[in-house]
Amino acid sequence: MDNFFTDEVDVxxxxxxxxxATLFKPTTEIKAAILLAPATGITQQFYKNFACFLAEHGYxxxxxxxxxxxxxxxxKVSASTASLQCWGEQDMPAVLEFLKTTYPDSSYHLIGHSAGGQxxxxMHNAKDLSSIFTFASSSGRLKNMKMPYAFKAHFFMNIFIPMSNLLFGHTKSQLLGMGEPLPKRVAQQWRHWCNGQGYVxxxxxxxxxNHLYDTLSMPSLWVNASDDDIAIDVNVTDMLTVFKNMNAETMTLSPEACNLSEIGHMKFFSRKASHLWEHPLTWLENNVPPQ
Known part of the structure; x- marks a missing residue:
């Protein structure tokens, strides 16, 4: 029998x-509360197995x-006014506030995938986070990417996004295996930020x-994979330059060393890579304040 249960909730x-949103709730006293923030265009269902794993361990x-x-x-997605900016300014803070209300005596931690860390x-309430763990979070700067992937990235960002937005009123990113269809303004900001330095x-x-990039100083661990064409080491470094006071550690995982054929930008959260989940689990155990 599972030692946790799930609730579908509105935030x-x-x-x-x-x-x-979905809340994964241990049946025993919780160790901490985790905000699991998704990558661009990736739905919460993608993270279900990973969330279950953390809940089974008391989070x-x-x-x-x-x-x-x-x-x-x-x-309709073509009518959505969503942007990357409002995801960070409105959505993520609201979900954290929900956690704070639900678990007022807990500590709060972010696990962010790609945009979820960027x-x-x-977040106006980011200082309420005790620690941050990210996977594949980087500036995604196109200029730093290597061929042949750089050609694909430039095509998607600078040709496909503008053309799709023009023709359909949104970006049909699902046609290229890039997650859900994206609202026009999300894709426009994504394109603009990845063409610059330091993303946001x-x-x-x-x-x-108004932002807190200059002031956040909690412990953080930024993990990427050696076979990720987007969150390459130089782009992780580029992202971290925006967090001027962040207490940041980095870790690069090799699929060969992890007995995997692939990790890339997405496979960290797949069930086949579940042995990698010991990294965020250990991070949490080391950074959750004693009760």
Whole structure:
């Protein structure tokens, strides 16, 4: 019998938008509460097995779909006004507030996949996090990518996104195996930020005026894979330059050393790679404050 259960819950953002989320709740007293923040265009279902693993080890975990994605899409995707910026400024903070209300005596930790780690500095309540663990979170800077993947990345960002937005009013990223269909503004910001340096930094003083990237200083571990064409070491470093005071450690996993044929940008969360989940588990055990 499982030592946890799940609840499908609604999370309301400050602007009134309703997000679909799932809470994984241990039946015993929890060790800590985990905000599991997704990659761009990836639904919460993708993280279910990983969330179950953490819940089995005594951690309360919440997964969610960002607005405009999966079950948090209201209406047609072409009508969605969602952006990467509002995911960080509205959605992620609201989910953290839900955790704080549900578990007021806990500590709170972020596990972010790609965008889920990149956007943390936009959260007005990010200082309530005791630690951060990310996988494949980097600036995604196109200029740093190596051929032949660089050609694919430039095609997707600088040709496919503008053309798809023009023709369909949104980005049909699913056609290229890039997750869910993306709202127009999400894809536009993604393209703009990956063409610049420091990802979100390209929007400072333009669309972003308030953020915590300069001040966050909690312990963090930034994990990438040697066979990831996006979150390469130089792009992880580029992302970390935006977090000027972050207490950051890095770790690069090799699929060969981990007895896997592939890790890449996505496979860390697959059941086949479940032995890698000991890394975030150990991180949490070392960074959860004693009760």
């Amino acid at each position: 309301y953002c400050q602007d009134g938008y309703k997000l679909s 309360a975990v919440i997964t969610f779909d960002n607005r405009g994605i999966g079950k948090s899409l209201s209406g 956007l943390v500095g936009l 930094k390209t929007a400072f003083g333009k669309s972003i005026y």
